[in-house]
Amino acid sequence: MPNAAALKVLIVDDQYSVRQVTRMALEEIGVRHILESEDGKAAFEMVSAQPLDLIISDYNMPVMDGLDLLRAVRGRPAVRKLPFILLTGRGDRELVVKAAQAGVNNYLIKPFTAAILRTKIEQVMGKLS
């Protein structure tokens, strides 16, 4: 059973406000180590530089989008098993299909509550303590 407080989570989104709302929700479920990145490329560098437990990433970002980030992660042997949750909008069904094909673990539709976020993480990581 993973301990929420011990998880290291990376939030990737180009919008500050979205990152902050996601951070608030993570904090609410007990996550303490939260990293942030503004685009896929910077995120991939962070992924390569340190051990992480989970990525929560938006799709649409400048420089490198969330799908390319996912593919990049899955393509690098050292980090390819890193759990990845995609943030999506309400109309982004096709995107989820593409992400599933690229190996996403789960998706999260905006807006979400802390409870939904918890469920989505638990579906991937198992029950959080």
Place this chain on the structure above:
Amino acid sequence: MTRMDELKKTFFVESNEQLEAMETGLTDLREGSGSDDTINAVFRAVHSIKGGAGIFGYERLVEFSHVFETVLDAIRHGSLAAAPDVIDVLFAANDMLTDLVESARSDVNLPLDYEADCRVFLERLTGKSPAIGAGAGEAEMAAPADFDGIDFTPVRAEDFNAQDENLPEQFFEQVAPAGTDAAFDETADAAKNARIDGIAKAVTTTIRVDLDRIDRMVNMVGELVIAEAMLSEIVQELPEDTSNRLWKTFDEVVHHTRELKNSVMAMRAQPVKSVFQRMTRLVRELSAKTGKKVHLEMVGENTEVDKTIIECLSDPLVHIIRNSIDHGIESPADRAARGKNETGTVRLSADQRGGRIVIEVSDDGAGINCERVLKKAREKGLVDAGASLSEDEINNLIFLPGFSTVETASEISGRGVGMDVVRRNILDIGGRILLKSVPGQGMTIQLALPLTLAVMDGMIIRVGNETFVLPISAIVECLRPNNADVRNLLGTRGTLQLRDAIVPLVNLTDLLQVESVAQAASDGVVIIVETSDGVRLGLMADELCGHQQIVIKSIEENYHCVAGIAAATILGNGCVAFILDIEKLPELAQEAESQLRSANPQNIRSAAA
């Protein structure tokens, strides 16, 4: 303020930045200086707004940006060309999105169907209606945790480890692409289906047709109208027993041709809304620039007009509205001091009256300052120092070439356009422009435009051996005058006493240099015409030959512009006839007269003696 409220504020700041980026991107696209990156940037901006709106639960914003984004996506993937009319829709959508963001920020509810039309415009571009999930307007509904209908199972991190080697295949199995697409279409709930049905119906009742094809059809109908007129002449010459039978069928042909003509013309017709919508942006920009508060009200934006006329409408409207906001609407402080609402109103209306479309721009500003206008006109030498003018005449000075106030010149620097050009543009398409001003209460500029530029009702007249056509809309009355009512005051140009008024007579024989048999006005017919400025003239002709639908053929395209001739047409007998340019006639008459006067000064003296 809670942390969430703070973040919302941040979201709106971010959104405004995105909206600015969109505007810049769209402007680049319109000017052709954009690249692939430009459209990508615009797409990303919209998508970011959608994303942020999603996280804060602004459903309406999410819905609209989703539709908007779908169009941008089609453009960036090359399935939709960024043609000017497409970009116009994008601009309108940009404005709409701005409004929706503002409404979300200020918590002021917009009417429920506020964005509906813009949405339809967007959806028409991609030819499909992107389904987003739930119905619009349910802002506070609970967030769904999952997409229904997607065969997606969250992947546990542990399983991941177990099936490490055949990782990609596993995901292909989980989400079968073919099945999934079908699932998307079929698993929507009833409410969503109803909405999609509605949109789908709207889509299937319209098709996109190349304008060239319609124009070819308009042309063919024009030829048909001419052929019909020729046929009717032949039928007239037949012996009565044959012609009687023919007439019956022929009447039907006439009827159908007319219907066909109207249908084809209706195909080219578009609601003026596309032009009107562009003005919201202008008003917003101008009010920001001038610091004046302006509300734009639109009435009758569904009125339909020929596409060509719509295209000619944009520039004049821009200038008239600019003028209204620059010079008409007062600053909020001034308005308050005058007991007016701080926010001025510019009202844009369209209405079909008779055979014309009437567009009005009115404001509740200060109206025309007669003193200032007169002073300016005198300074610029447009009016003699001693001349006394009526209020109406002063108001109309703003339409004179060369009359352009300093502020206007700087405001639209680089374009060099004043109200005189607006007037010229309107006259060029056979329209009329009228101005009403009430000092302190505002002014109204009225544009009366023809519904189409391809066909008109014409009166055929004979002058000497030549046949001419007059637009019926310009004719006030036709009469055969008594000798006593015709006076040759100056010996060269006669006048006609018409009830209480005196109307100058114009001898078309002289003016257009054709040979005529009738010498005196009372020998022929006098046709009283009125120009768009309200100037009346009596045209002397030898004979009225009849009334006919006239297909307008431009002569400028094949020849060059001839003063006094607006265009040409082909008559029933196959002859080409010129359509007279009523607007130019008073000017031509004046010129002819002064030439005559300088050539024969004794004429005037003998007449005066």
